[in-house]
Amino acid sequence: MDPVVNDEFYMSLALDMAQRALGQTGINPVVGCVIVKNGALVGLGTHLQRGGGHAEVHAVTMAGSNAEGSTVYVTLEPCSHYGKTPPCCELLIGANVKRVVVACEDPNPQVAGKGIERLRQSGIDVEVGVLRDRAVRQNEMFAKYITTGQPFVTIKTASTLDGKIASETGDSKWISNAEARLQVHALRHRHQAIMVGIGTVEADDPSLTTRHDRVDGLQPIRIIVDSKLRLSPEAKMFREGNAQVIVLTTEQADPARTKLLCDAGATVLSLGSGPRVDMKAAMTELGRMEIGSILVEGGGTLNGSLLQARLVDRIILYIAPKLIGGKNAPGSFSLEGIRHMSEAITLGSVMIEQIGDNVSISGIPVWP
Ligand code: AOF
Ligand code: ZN
Numbered sequence: 001m002d003p004v005v006n007d008e009f010y011m012s013l014a015l016d017m018a019q020r021a022l023g024q025t026g027i028n029p030v031v032g033c034v035i036v037k038n039g040a041l042v043g044l045g046t047h048l049q050r051g052g053g054h055a056e057v058h059a060v061t062m063a064g065s066n067a068e069g070s071t072v073y074v075t076l077e078p079c080s081h082y083g084k085t086p087p088c089c090e091l092l093i094g095a096n097v098k099r100v101v102v103a104c105e106d107p108n109p110q111v112a113g114k115g116i117e118r119l120r121q122s123g124i125d126v127e128v129g130v131l132r133d134r135a136v137r138q139n140e141m142f143a144k145y146i147t148t149g150q151p152f153v154t155i156k157t158a159s160t161l162d163g164k165i166a167s168e169t170g171d172s173k174w175i176s177n178a179e180a181r182l183q184v185h186a187l188r189h190r191h192q193a194i195m196v197g198i199g200t201v202e203a204d205d206p207s208l209t210t211r212h213d214r215v216d217g218l219q220p221i222r223i224i225v226d227s228k229l230r231l232s233p234e235a236k237m238f239r240e241g242n243a244q245v246i247v248l249t250t251e252q253a254d255p256a257r258t259k260l261l262c263d264a265g266a267t268v269l270s271l272g273s274g275p276r277v278d279m280k281a282a283m284t285e286l287g288r289m290e291i292g293s294i295l296v297e298g299g300g301t302l303n304g305s306l307l308q309a310r311l312v313d314r315i316i317l318y319i320a321p322k323l324i325g326g327k328n329a330p331g332s333f334s335l336e337g338i339r340h341m342s343e344a345i346t347l348g349s350v351m352i353e354q355i356g357d358n359v360s361i362s363g364i365p366v367w368p
Helices: 007-020 055-067 088-094 114-121 132-138 140-148 178-190 198-204 255-263 279-288 300-308
Strands: 032-037 040-046 071-076 099-104 125-128 152-160 193-197 221-225 245-249 266-270 293-296 314-320 346-355 358-366
Touching (some): 007 032, 007 040, 007 055, 007 099, 040 055, 055 071, 071 132, 088 114, 099 132, 132 140, 140 152, 152 300, 178 293, 178 314, 178 346, 178 358, 193 198, 193 300, 255 266
Parallel strands (some): 099 125, 152 314, 193 221, 193 293, 221 245, 245 266
Antiparallel strands (some): 032 040, 032 071, 314 358, 346 358
16 A cells, blocks of 8 residues: 655655665764655755765755755754754755754754754744654664763674573574574674674684675674683684774783784773773773774673673564573573562563564663
8 A cells, every 4th residue: 555645754765764874874873864845856865974964965955946945854853063064954944945854853962952943943844753763763872872972782692492592512503593693784784893702702703794695784893802812813803804803801911912912903902900891991982982883792791791780772682492401501691690570670662573483572671
């Protein structure tokens, strides 16, 4: 059935365009803009990269003289500040558009409602909140980074029905089905960096690159949490993929090992004087390096310590219908045990998807 032609119809197109750019705008949001005049599409624009033109600029350029008297659909409030580019609200005012439909406000404290206010002041009819939920979810990583300076952290794990991520002997190829594994590559594509613990590198020697079916993927930065600097300079990730490798360690790390890894091409960051990496300090430092989103691909120890430090923004679990048992088989999360269910970490805003015979569960962790 054909969809009804209304505000949602055009906003949905703008959101779809922005969605395709997730992962390529760095710490900037993804934004789509659609311009409609007399019932016809006259301009389309997407913000494609940090430093590049904003969505509105591309769409207004395409619309040309048709921008006058038009309706502009934009997934994020038009900006009101001078960043790497001039303010979009002035552009829209200058182009004499009639109406602006916005999906959600810009969480950037430099904008935060000022763009909408400026448009209204100039006499433009502004409507806010069309497909708001989709728009907010789409830029959840941007919102976290721009308001806190810290990266948005997603934990992804793939486990059996009994919560194991490998057998007792360490075998984990494969737990989830092929389609679920392709989804994981799409997740990598959307994040600026991938993080694993040294245990995972020693067990799997992963290249941590993004591979899709036929098309190329973006190659996120690779971050290894390695308090004792056990990482081998011979590891596959130094040979495969050209994305930066960052190793997080402590001040106790052996300077000779640090030099060895730096010579292999890694950036080594020493965080904390204790025996384990200070993950809070690590997030602050990675944020300072303009890493706005991190996909954590386990294992259980790293997942557990990030959860306990309350540094996790989203959890995505892939579950396969297999039972493998084994008291020593590792699980998705090693956490200190609780006594009462009221002390449990729970997931909010849960979304469940069936992927063949696998299931994915995604949600936002809520601490007691
Ligand atoms: C818009 N449309 O397409 C985008 C917006 O450094 P700049 O100039 O690119 O500014 C980045 C900020 O502008 C970013 O933090 C966010 O507040 C807004 N992004 N705004 O009107 C767009 N990408
Ligand atoms: Zn702008």
